[in-house]
Amino acid sequence: MAGSSHYLYDSNIMRAPGSQASSIRSYSLFGESSPFPDVLHCETIAARSMLHSWELASHRHSRLHQLLLLRTGRGMAWLEAGSMALGRHTLVNIPVGDVHAFSFSPGTQGWVLSLPDELLAQQLANEPRLRQTLARAAAIPLKGDFATGLISLFSSLWAAYGEDDIPGRSLVLLGLGTAVLGLAGKALAEASEPVGGSASSRVLRNFEALLEKKFASAWRVRDYAKALGVTPTHLSRVARSATGLPVSRLVDARRMREARRLLAYTTASVAAIGELLGFDDPAHFSRVFSRTCGCSPRAFRASVTQLT
Incomplete structure (x- = not known):
């Protein structure tokens, strides 16, 4: 299986451990x-x-x-x-x-x-x-x-x-x-640490749990914030501090992870998958998928199909 390691690593990643973000690959x-x-x-x-x-x-x-x-x-x-x-x-x-x-x-x-x-x-x-x-x-x-x-x-x-x-x-x-x-x-x-921790940690954990339940509901940042009892600004601050990403990108990432799973393991059409994940417009779904995953939904499915 030596050949498959190429997909996981590349000699170009090597920098001193603890490299700055500009060199992260x-x-x-x-x-x-x-x-x-x-x-x-x-x-x-x-x-x-x-x-x-x-x-x-x-x-x-x-x-x-x-x-x-x-x-x-x-x-x-x-x-x-x-x-x-x-x-x-x-x-x-x-x-x-x-x-x-x-x-x-x-x-x-x-x-x-x-x-x-x-x-x-x-x-x-x-x-x-x-x-x-x-x-x-x-x-x-x-x-x-x-x-x-x-x-x-x-x-x-x-x-x-x-x-x-x-x-x-x-x-x-x-x-x-x-x-x-x-x-x-x-x-x-x-x-893991006992339940508790800082208020920000609790907000983040509650957001993660809520996201698992609602990622396909087309909720906006304000909807998550309201359900958690915090302001959208506070939720965004907590998310950026912990992950480096805004709440909207975290939501998109979770939705696209589910999209990739459905593309890989079901025969549902691209439009149907988009609708299932809360996208009324198939073109909008394809744009978000391409931005998040680096390729179109059809290209992703084709790459998986090549192995079957």
């Missing part, structure tokens, strides 16, 4: 120029890091969710939540679009699992709490059954990933990838 598996290379992607930490002196500069994956597990070694992670020390049995969660960078000690061993966000959305459709947990970048030390279980699952996933052209390979990968996702999400949820 964005990479994706599909949409703009590349179709899905596989149902998911799994590789060792060493395979990529040792090629670049064990440092991966600031970058983001616009349509990938990543989970890293260090089995041995140490390092540092620069996530949007801050810089974090990494050690033996550390699990790192990187949501879609989050900027991140790494520096590992030579010889660090572990794995990286990358999941297309359409697959993530499908697998978490009935798991709202797990979806919210995985939406936040984090690095946590694993102990006991979590460490043992995830090491076993990652080992099995990595072995299965290297077996090309065997019957049932995609089903095995999906099953193991989903198991990793579920157990990692449970570990992250148990390690």
Whole structure:
């Protein structure tokens, strides 16, 4: 599977860890120029890091969710939540679009699992709490059954990933990838801070939960703000502070994530999908999709169809 790694990384991303935003690069598996290379992607930490002196500069994956597990070694992670020390049995969660960078000690061993966000959305459709947990970048030390279980699952996933052209390979990968996702999400949820925190954090969490319920309702910023009991200005300030994006773009991103899932996994027409997501005008839906995803809805569907 060596060829598929090209879609995930590129030597041009390498800058010093902690690079300024002007040098942050964005990479994706599909949409703009590349179709899905596989149902998911799994590789060792060493395979990529040792090629670049064990440092991966600031970058983001616009349509990938990543989970890293260090089995041995140490390092540092620069996530949007801050810089974090990494050690033996550390699990790192990187949501879609989050900027991140790494520096590992030579010889660090572990794995990286990358999941297309359409697959993530499908697998978490009935798991709202797990979806919210995985939406936040984090690095946590694993102990006991979590460490043992995830090491076993990652080992099995990595072995299965290297077996090309065997019957049932995609089903095995999906099953193991989903198991990793579920157990990692449970570990992250148990390690998260107690309910509470700052008022801004509560507003953001409530907005995220509301967005999951109302993203297809064509609500405007003022509608979300009213439902949350805050002003549109305050909601926008909280969203920009936490994500760097205005509320309108966060809403568009969620709607387009659902659009990509429907384009990939259903036969509904582009117009029907747009209407389902609250767009009365198909042309408007196509414009928003193209702006957000880098290609038209039909081009995206064609890129996915090439793999089936």
